[in-house]
Amino acid sequence: MKVELRNVTKAFPSRNKKSGEEVIAVNDCSFTIPDGKLIGLLGPSGCGKSTTLYMICGLQKPTKGQIFFGEDDVTGLAPENRGVGLVFQNYALYPHLTVKQNILFPLQNLKGADKLSKEEMLKRAYETAKLVQIDELMDRKPSELSGGQQQRVAIARALVKMPRVLLLDEPLSNLDARLRLQTREEIRRIQRETKITTVFVTHDQDEAMSISDFIVVMKAGVVQQIGKPQAVYDDPDNLFVAKFLGTPPINVFNGSVKGGKVYIGEEAVLSVNGVNDGEVYVGIRPEGFILDENGPLGCKLINVEVMGRDVSVVSSNPASLNPTIRSIINADAGVDHDAETVRFSVKPHKLFLFDKESEKRIRFEVK
């Protein structure tokens, strides 16, 4: 089921009644989620991603704009009539019911033509439980399950009524690191098997990049960029997106463009075409540095962290906006751990220019 948001805005009334200013959680948000894909809604906390999810779900009504499932306008529809399954951040499993009863709960609500016989309900419940691999835990109470198992039960409960859209609110945030890796693979597998259009919310870019078909990056209620994870990473539209994606994060410098050359401090690191002269931000991905004795960019070496395959060179430069510059260098390059300074040259496609005012990307051609 294709999901489309058209100019959706959500404003909450102000808490402070005197000032009367509304809090705009989501501002004129438009995007389309293709059928059968896994979408990650990504952004820092408070950026409106959960609100967006709840609006798709129907628990919150947009102040303006429309939401479509396929060709149907569902904007005014209550959640139960939208055919959505929602997995809450802390699962919201009914604590007094067993796993089986929890999974059966949505089925028992079905009325009229959709009503199922007891055998059908049980069959569906067990099928779904098998899909998320909890069919051996059916008689346990949620309190007797681990976090990962509870998560699966919550997904099973959302899936059992065969929703048109599956929504997951921060599905991995309550799990420990190891389980998080495992569960995100699991979510990917379940989504592939069921082919249900799935939207999940996360503040962890790693999580979103690793399993999503598409990511939607949001900031302060505004969609910043939409695209395939790799495409967004390789081609960010603005400084925020560039900074938000990638670990270690992108290195940002105060720089300038003069006569077709990109300067960091006094050092010209790249020759470019099609950029007006002026002050810019220069962003360089950690993997965009090449260790080069004759390279244009000189930095004071602070530390070299050995990671096995690669080394992470930590250095500093007065023009850097980050406290330290992190570059990932192949271990074969042979870094001198005791040197005072290191020199780099830069991979052109890993270097981005951003406008100082708007922080928008300035695209260029490499000379």
Add this chain to the structure above:
Amino acid sequence: MVEGKQKWKAWLYLAPAIVLLLVFTVWPIINTVRMAFLEGYSGLKVAGGESFAFGVGNFVKVIKYQKFLSCLKNTVLLCVLTVPISSLLALLVAVFLNSIKWLQKPLQTIFFLPYVTNSIAIGMVFAAMFNIVGSFYGTDNEIIVTAGIINNIIEFFGGKAVNWINYGSSYAANITVMVIYIVWNALPFKILILLGGLQSINKQYYDAAKVDGTSRRRIFARITVPLLSPMLAYVVITGFIGGFKEYTSIIGIFGEAMGPADAAGRLNTMVGFIYDALSTNNQGRASAAALILFGIILVVTLINLQVSKKRVHY
């Protein structure tokens, strides 16, 4: 391990509380049991130097006593009627209060008023509300003037005034008034507990149920009530314990006569019986009745706990 000196300090700090408890709680309990098993024990006779034989005579006497059986009947009847009614009403009011935003605070205050009002005062107001003034009762010249607001309302809607509590009123009418009074008086505490319980239920359960298209009735029966069950159990159990100690409410409405003028003592309860026995220097009988009351409350509470084991989800 605590050092020897530390230990003494600990006991020293505990001493005031322990001494008070021993003198005013533990010893009276032991003494109650002792007096209950001493045949015909009486404070007056102790002063006269009499001694008493050990036995269960007090219990036998109490159980055979017609007045005691009537007290027991009143107590049990009031308990069985008021606890379920007040618990159910409190649940409905709490759910209603919890579901509205507008006027929630003022309504909460109104519902809580009985709790901070003296129960004798409430009783007197109730007595005035249910009042009927009549004279020359049972004669041809009988005059009935209704001054109570309840009867005024009944008459306004074309009904016939009921003699609720005055001379010549029926037992059923008396009990009805008592039930209304006790339920009303018991509501605030229960509403408070249940409202607290409701507000501590995670809203996400309701969101989850909403997404799954659960009907309101099913949400109430399958989510609200089970999640509230620890509070409900608490309210019912304390309700029964309080109910078996019913006494002041009767005094509040009927005064020390414990019944209408022509049937004094008709609405007496277990605690009233114990009080009467004490005031006539029959401490042995009072103790025996107290132990019987204790036994009844114990059994009822055990049954309550047993039932709640199956029904309550902690």
